[in-house]
Amino acid sequence: MRESFRKAGVPLTHQRLAVYEELAARHDHPSAESLYESLRKAYPSLSLATVYKTLQTLHTLGMVSRVDSPTAQARYDAIVATHHHAVCTACGKIEDVFDPSLDRLSAPKTAGFVPAGHSVHFHGLCAKCAKTTDKKKK
Numbered sequence: 001m002r003e004s005f006r007k008a009g010v011p012l013t014h015q016r017l018a019v020y021e022e023l024a025a026r027h028d029h030p031s032a033e034s035l036y037e038s039l040r041k042a043y044p045s046l047s048l049a050t051v052y053k054t055l056q057t058l059h060t061l062g063m064v065s066r067v068d069s070p071t072a073q074a075r076y077d078a079i080v081a082t083h084h085h086a087v088c089t090a091c092g093k094i095e096d097v098f099d100p101s102l103d104r105l106s107a108p109k110t111a112g113f114v115p116a117g118h119s120v121h122f123h124g125l126c127a128k129c130a131k132t133t134d135k136k137k138k
């Protein structure tokens with residue numbers, strides 16, 4: 001991480017490091033707001049704007065990826081290798097899906113389109129929400 005920052009000529013501040021470490025420790029694909037909520041106790045001087053900017057910087061450096069979510073908020077992921085997601089349309093939970101057969105999908109042959117990668121999203125209900133909907137039906 002230090003290396004990537006040094007190469008990009010971006011100063012690695014304590015706050016940036018804290019944002020990255022928090023994101024890397026979580027597997028729920030948090031939004032900037034959610035990261036800010038969990039960091040503000042330990043870093044009272046941290047602002048939501050700094051978290052946003054840091055995530056953007058990390059994204060530009062290719063150190064985090066962004067995940068499309070059914071809610072308007074961008075969600076972030078410390079895993080930048082090709083992987084896929086199961087997205088709950090009820091609570092917005094995003095789970096990682098690792099599947100080599102999905103990794104091998106080929107890009108659409110669209111004239112002029114230059115593929116840079118892909119990520120498959122499955123929409124549906126997480127285990128918890130599926131259970132709740134089940135109960136409501138009964």
Ligand SMILES: [Zn+2]
Nearest residue numbers: 088091126129
């Ligand atoms: Zn859910």
Ligand SMILES: [Zn+2]
Nearest residue numbers: 077079083096
């Ligand atoms: Zn992910």
